[in-house]
């Protein structure tokens with residue numbers, strides 16, 4: 001796949017363990033880095049900008065040595081490296097190499113990028129990736145080789161954040177790359193299988209897991225679900241190569257199928273790979289095609305027997321989209337005529353597919369076996385509070401509740417207003433009555449929803465003591481309304497408030 005330089009040996013767990021120990025000893029951790037670099041240089045590094053970090057590591061302390069070697073990929077004098085790392089074994093196993101650059105006598109350099117990554121419970125993990133490829137995105141990755149393995153990007157952490165983290169027996173990570181999703185899954189799954197089309201990625205995943213002190217995973221080479229034919233899992237996660245591009249070029253992002261076919265296939269085929277009650281989480285891109293509702297396009301991807309929650313987080317028009325990925329590959333730094341030809345090819349591809357924009361988002365499936373699965377498809381471009389795993393689990397639990405309760409059952413039940421909900425009045429300054437009332441949550445999806453006076457009054461009274469119907473009767477009396485009419489028209493609003501997590505059924 002076009003990248004030739006050798007990777008560190010993955011079968012020398014003794015040496016990997018010594019490296020882990022040395023890294024921790026020198027405080028080469030997410031917190032240690034933040035302290036050494038300061039918030040500004042630390043954030044710049046996440047944007048692939050290295051100058052502030054280079055300036056912050058001009059001293060000759062052990063942590064500076066490690067940052068320069070593994071994050072900034074500079075050569076460091078042998079004698080300095082020896083103070084902090086077991087140089088002999090690391091050279092033998094290929095974590096380090098002699099730097100033969102002229103004027104760099106006796107210097108060493110790293111062969112891979114090693115980046116501290118803090119786990120959700122404060123674990124000190126390390127993500128291994130190819131040199132210059134720790135973070136993608138604007139500015140371009142440091143390599144244009146087809147088979148390079150990237151480190152952790154925004155998409156990786158988004159997927160890790162939305163994943164439901166209940167303990168499971170088996171988890172599958174499709175397109176494991178640096179191994180970040182497998183590493184997260186190893187914390188709550190007894191057995192983790194990780195697949196990738198790129199053997200280099202599987203090798204790097206093994207290094208990431210070992211260096212992070214996590215158990216090894218069952219690593220399998222192949223496309224999509226081919227390596228796990230006939231097997232089923234409690235959890236499936238995938239941050240697939242979702243980019244809709246004019247042709248396969250970079251394995252980590254270009255799936256090699258036409259348009260959004262790779263995303264469609266991986267979602268559609270997940271139904272047969274999930275155990276009952278299991279979740280599958282995907283990041284995906286989808287085409288916005290002329291004359292077609294995007295919601296109908298993604299709805300058709302949902303496999304039978306699965307509930308789904310699909311959230312479109314962003315839509316880009318085709319020019320923004322092409323530019324994003326041209327930059328990601330560093331194509332903007334090539335000859336202008338070549339860049340123009342590449343740009344043209346992206347637009348030709350979109351024109352041929354009648355595509356006017358591309359949606360980005362998350363797709364969650366839960367195998368419920370329900371005769372009438374609940375499929376929620378929505379656009380929510382607003383900031384959310386990660387990690388959302390628990391919010392995602394609760395969403396599906398609420399769908400179960402709503403499915404099992406008709407309007408009469410809803411009115412007989414008791415509800416509590418969720419924590420952190422506030423009411424906002426919207427209207428002209430100085431006006432006596434608000435034009436409308438908004439309920440807003442400050443946690444999870446940070447939802448806001450418009451309610452009428454009855455909805456606001458109802459939500460305000462919900463502390464779990466009175467049944468919903470009794471509350472409505474009291475409101476009807478206060479407002480001089482017919483209680484029967486109110487009981488008739490309000491369940492739809494209660495349903496929405498429950499669905500969006502503003503109201504929680506007591507005892508759920």
Ligand SMILES: C[S@@+](CC[C@H](N)C(=O)[O-])C[C@H]1O[C@@H](n2cnc3c(N)ncnc32)[C@H](O)[C@@H]1O
Nearest residue numbers: 156175176177196197198223224239241251252
């Ligand atoms: C965007 S990267 C995601 C890496 C990692 N899981 C993460 O969350 O950061 C996509 C990965 O899918 C792999 N890949 C590409 N085509 C694939 C295919 N057809 N089947 C399985 N994996 C594939 C790439 O090699 C790459 O490692």
